[in-house]
Amino acid sequence: MLDLFVRFLLGGTAVMVSYLVTVLSPWKILAGIFAAFPAVMLTAVLMMGLASGSVKAAKIAKGSVFGMIGGVVCVITVFLSLQLSHQWLFSILLGLVLWLVSSIAISAFKEKLLNRSAARA
Template sequence: MGKNILDLMLRFVLGGLAVALCYILLILIPWKSVAGIFAAFPAVMVSALIITGMEKGSKEATNIAYGAVAGNIGGLVCVMTVLLGLALWQNVTLAISIGLIAWFVASAVSFSIYTAVTKEHTP
């Protein structure tokens, strides 16, 4: 139980620190589009990979990394969908709602493709 709490605390501190630093950058950098790149920093993923790699090995950490890739592909699709939705409908709620649906679908499809490809190449 103590190890699980330590693991959780480490993830919380690393993730919170990264979010706080990204927020500071958002305030300090005058180019908000560039600052948004820092806001997307995958700090939680990095801490999850470190801890998983230490506890369960590289193979399990690799699986988490592939899932993160699928999620980031979904994130790209989400942002593009929201931008397009805002341009077409000028409705923030609708654009974000459709963007989140697009994120889920794109992430699931990306991960399905990864799963299918790795099953074909596994001896």
């Protein structure tokens, strides 16, 4: 239960700060920067580190690389889709789908490369 509370507290705080920056900041680019704050990844690494130690926390951090690369795909997709369609809901949904697909594809590609390297050795 403590794990859920800490995740809720950290994630909620990150979302709240991002929103406040969006509303209060005269520099709207800061809103986008704060919107990309990796709160979920940091919380997952923190909680895994506390529960199971640094080795497992490092595995979570390593895996998050694929999600963050997918995040870049998501941002580019949403940006371009908004420019072309002017439909924010469609753009967000398309970005989320491509985030998931690209994250899984990149992870699978890396695994395939590692298996190929191991087979050669």
